[in-house]
Amino acid sequence: MILCAGESLIDMVPEGASYRPMPGGAVYNTAIALGRMGAPSGYLWPISRDGFGEMLLPPLTGAGVDISLCPRSDRLTTLAFVTLTGGEARYAFYDEGSAGRMLRPEDLPEIPETVTALFIGGISLVPDPCGAAIEALVARCRPRMPVMIDPNIRPFFIADEAAYRARLERLLGMADLVKLSGDDLEWLAPGASTDEAAAAILGKGPRVIFQTGGARGARAHWSGETLAASAVSVKVADTIGAGDTFNAGVLAALARQGALTRAGIGQLTAGTILDALTLGTRAAAITVSRPGADPPWAHELTALPA
Template sequence: MILCAGESLIDMVPDNGCFRPLAGGSVYNTAIALGRLGEPTAYLWPISRDPFGEVLLRPLAEAAVNTDLCPRTDRLTTLAIVTLVGGEARYSFYDEGSAGRMLRPEDLPALPQDVQAIFAGGISLVPDPCGAAIESLIERDGDRLPVMLDPNIRPFFIDDTDAYRARLSRLIAKADVVKLSGDDLEWLFPAMPPEDAARKVLAQGPRIVLQTGGAAGARAHWRGETVVAPAIRTTVADTIGAGDTFNAGVLASLRRQGILSKVGLASITKDQIATALGLGAKAAAITVSRPGANPPWAHEMSF
């Protein structure tokens, strides 16, 4: 079972001059995508008892994602106001004192024995106490379980840049797989070519660094020759949830290939990486072809 630990929220998406509430959040979207792909998935993040909390729980249940590790709380659900600029999503967050924001390291449960990997990232890494909680989870369990990290950096959400950079450095060093968009790499290493920036991240400790670039496709930097996977051409409705779905496809492929483990990732081959990138790209292409974070179900994929 793959554990996704990190934010869920309500995306307030533009709709004919109004805003329509949709369940979202970077890590939440990846959990939904994994569940829809038929992967055994668990989710860890506080869920509010407010009406939006029920909105968040419903898709998890429909995708058969296990929510036993999700504490319920009377704190309110995080809201993200979405604006679309040229088809690209931009966000403003209402997060102070929210259900997820107040997750503390001491709130972390022991993980069930059937958890075989951890996925984390998104805005849950930024503020405390929740950022410290996710870091504590990876510090506690990351030596025995493989970790995939997608920071999905939102610069306008970061108040203390130095503290966040320090946390990211610690987390990257603990992670086995790190996924970074072109924007992420630009933020981490301004004015550095993306390929060089990705290699610089790889030198910090991960086995694999995945570099995504939308229509430019994805690249995997590892101990061998860079693996390149072209984007699958499709008509783009918007890009909400594209990277999150890509993450799910990669994780699903690694698990199906029997290499989602510390040992498996240490001995991974070029062909295995290419297979994982291919499934990630295919799942992401379906997501971008329809509005909102709406990942594909297993029956929509040709495996």
Template sequence: MILCAGEALIDLVPEPGGSLRPLAGGAVYNTAVALGRLGTSAAFLWPLSRDGFSDLLLRPLAEAGVDTSACPRTDRPTTLAVVSLAGGEARYFFYDEGSAGRMFVTDDLPPLPSGLQALFIGGISLVPDPCGATVETLAAHAAAQGIPVMLDPNVRPFFVADEAAYRARLDRLLGLAAIVKLSADDCAWLWPGADRETIVRDLTSKGARLVLLTSGAEGALALTPRHRIEAPAVQVTVADTIGAGDTFNAGLLDALSRAGALNRLDDLDEQTLAAALAFATRAAAVTVSRPGADPPWRHELA
């Protein structure tokens, strides 16, 4: 099983005519749904509100077979993200104060499930407290038990109120993570002016065993201490980029899980890594070809 711990929220997406359509979303939530649709045993951990949006969030998880039994339930409101689109690129404005997820505390953490293959974390859940500290504590517990942690910061600078504290948290988490995935925007914010080689050296010196760099239409790059593999982007007509990176993460984890490679990242062979990178890229291409965070089911990638 792969556990995804991080934000679930409602994306309010613009429709023709100026109305807003509510869609289930959140970076970590999207990855959990994508994992389930790909047929991977997956679980999701995040406090869920009892408000009118809860069914909208729970239904896609249930349809994908994702285990939500550990999710705390609360009367606090669901986080809302108003989405604006410019040239197919999504930008977000969040309403999060006092929300169900924002108030996630360490007392809400369940024991890590037995047989856990990996923990996936990232997104805005890492920014504010108490939820950021809670996810960090969970990641530390997993790493201490030898469970590989995958981190995708998915940096949203406009959501960061205390940049120094956030950078310090990411630095600690980068020291715990076995797998790190970064977009070009993430790299530019975290390491201004640094080239790829400098970034990868910094991450591997902290202990990362697999680093993934994605660049949208320019494809993706996977690096380990022994391998460097590139995968071109699959050419599709882009509807929007909502959920693309989240689907990429799920595709990579799914492929590594099926290959039995999550417990042997130090000995990851080139063929397995190349196949996982190609599969993740194909999965992400399906998501960008249709509106919203709508990751593919496994039969769509056969």
């Protein structure tokens, strides 16, 4: 089972002159996308007992995601108000004292042997105590399972940039797989070319860096020649959840090929990585073709033209 540990929230999506609440959150979206693709997945994050928290549960259980590690909380659910500009999503977060943000390292449950890989990322890495909790979880799990991280960097959410950069430095050193957008690479290595920035991060220890580029498709930087997968041409509704779905496609493809193990991650081939890139881009194309974070089911990926 692939365990996704990180934020869930309610996206307040513009709808005319008002907003429509939609379950979301980077790591939450990835867990649901994995479940819909048929990959065994679990989710770890506190879920509020408020009305918004109750909205978060059905999409998880409906996708077959194991939520047995999710504690319930009387704190409020994080809200993210979305602004769409040309289909691109920008966010304003209401998160202070929320159910997820107050997760502490000592609150972490024992991770069962059925968990074989860990995915982390998003705004849950930024503030404490939840950022410290995720870092502690990675340190505990990485000796026996591969770890994938997508920091999904939101500069406006970062109150202490030095502390966050230091945490990312530690987490990137513990990760096997890293997903970064062009904006993420620019933030991590200002002024460096994409290849220079990727090479520097690979030098910290990860096996593969998956770089997404929207309509430009995706690339994989690793010890071999850089690999690329073209984007699937679709009419874009919005980009909410696109990167999260891409992550799920990558993980699902690697799991399907038996590569998502501590031994397998050290023996990745160009073909295995290219398959992961391809499934990630195909899955993301379906998500951007419809409003909100609505990742595809396995049958929809089969029906998508090559």
